[in-house]
Amino acid sequence: MKFSVKLIAAALCAAMLCVPALAAASATGAGAYVPNPQYTVISGTVAHQKDGGLLMSTSTGEPTEDYILWTEGVMILDAVSGEPVDAKSIKDGSTVYAWLGAQTAVTMSLPPQVTPELLLVNVPADYKVPQYDVIVRATVIMAGIPHYSGMDITLSDGTAYQVWEDAQITPYLTRNRVTYQDLLPGTRVLMWADDKGQASKVIVFPYEYKGSISLDGYGRLYVNSVVAAEPSALRRPYGDERLYVPIRAVAEAAGYDVSWDKEFGVTVKDGSDILFQICPDTKLAHGPAAADRHSLAGPCLIANGVTYLEAGDLAHLLGMFYGG
Template identity: 35%
Template sequence: MKRLITCLLALTLCAGLMCAPAAAAEESAPSRLTPVQVWGTITRLDDDSILLENSNESNPNSEIIVHLSETTYLIDAVTGDPMKTEDLKDGDTVYAWVGPAMALSLPPQAAATIVLGNIPADYAVPQYYQVAEVKPQIAQPINPPQPLTYVEFTATDGTEVKITDKAQLTPYLTKNMVYLESILPGTELLVWKDSQGSVIKAMLFAYDYRGYLSVSEEAVSVNGAVVGKTRASEDGDVLLPIRAVAEALGMEVSWDAAKGAVVSYGEKMIKPAPLTTNVLFTAMPGGEILGVDGDGETYETYGTCVKENGVTYLSLHTLANLLNLFIAD
């Protein structure tokens, strides 16, 4: 679904942002494209789509077709339990996070990341967030380190959220234990708040990345640990050292005269089925950058690859996509 979302046109979204009230635009300016929240009444329901009469006044579209897929979370807004499409019916109120891109049609269409149903009247609907940056809690000089008592994070839409150890933390559809320490850049979660705005419950979805990158003007960190220095290309693109980043994830990096840098699964890494190749991607300085998808098929991607003083560098976003890493703010 993520590739589908990426491929959809974003022109309708841009128009919606331009039509939003100026005051709302001044409150916070998201640094990246994020899912758009829509809500309203179901006027038509199919197996894989919902026609929604949109009640979000900041969105210029009175109706929107919300597409559902196998990866869409369809969740009971009260309990957090999964729902089925057949649990919905015409006239129901639902909240959905879609896009961020919308297909140009009438009404516009977008793929849903999450849909909330079974919403009682006047109920404080939980909010969906993806963590962009976690603000570290000041560590106390105690050995061994004590569990966190709170986590503050900035979501990808710019919202500031604080979750304390008083809140109930639950995983979605697993029996894994989750803690405040489980909230990392890239984490997706649903958050319930009380009438004072304090978080009383948070439900964490399975982490969708191998880890996260943090990039400054001079250094790059993988999962919070500095692994190397960054470099800028002639056109201002941020470049990262392939070997330093990949090896921090337990991968192996070699050099091939015909392919350039070759990044492969390490001995201790679990290779997903049905892959038969160990190679994740190859990158030739000044040449092709080839990735390997989940079916073992090779595809070409684009970015800047250079070699300098024996170190091979690759564009930040290209490397993050090839290694499935979240880019933290």
């Protein structure tokens, strides 16, 4: 059985000789990066149901729509203080805001039933509700004043904020110390800010990744906030939004080891442990990092001796965040 697998892998690797070179003209350029919103926000007034859910009548949209919101395991926070709130204390007729993630399931029942990721409650009238979102771009900024600096961040919906070091920055449900320097791509935040985008308070939620891959406004690729590749090294070979990045440059910048195996193609290791392997011209990666997906969004490509993977695929295999 092992022998036949090696034969198949060798045959797949041989196909690299037939992979066309990637067009250099397809590289991303200045201003090419457009974030993808991670959340949908719904708001309205709620009333408790006998089964434990909240019936929400939305205040936006024509016509208005009802939802059943389930609160078990949901983060419920006060819109003003950011403090946790018990679902039983939510008053009937009060206004709430619910954030639904891209993977949030909405039932086909009437009214639809959903378990949001976050609920903000106790919202005063005419109050500017803080924004819950994922940071997709973060750049340290210096004001030219000693001991005064901050972070320029962009959220997944494209909203930009400045978080200076004197802003109130606290972690969610822990006493760990966090600063503006912890506002890295992939970080979920709840942001209170003025109309000019100056943040006064930020709640930082636990980081779920091993690092981040991001682009700046000029198309440069960053790995953990350090430039890893210039725009000329990146490719969009299919004429769509899929960005292909060099495997070795990204993986090594993230601290992994990259080599070539004549039977199984590109091999990425974490120390002595194989993270994943993939052959050019295939959409199947092998190894522990690929255990939860059967194929990738696009094939592994090779040009001028450099192997490429779609940025989201490589980020997933490396356990990193990519928001674009």
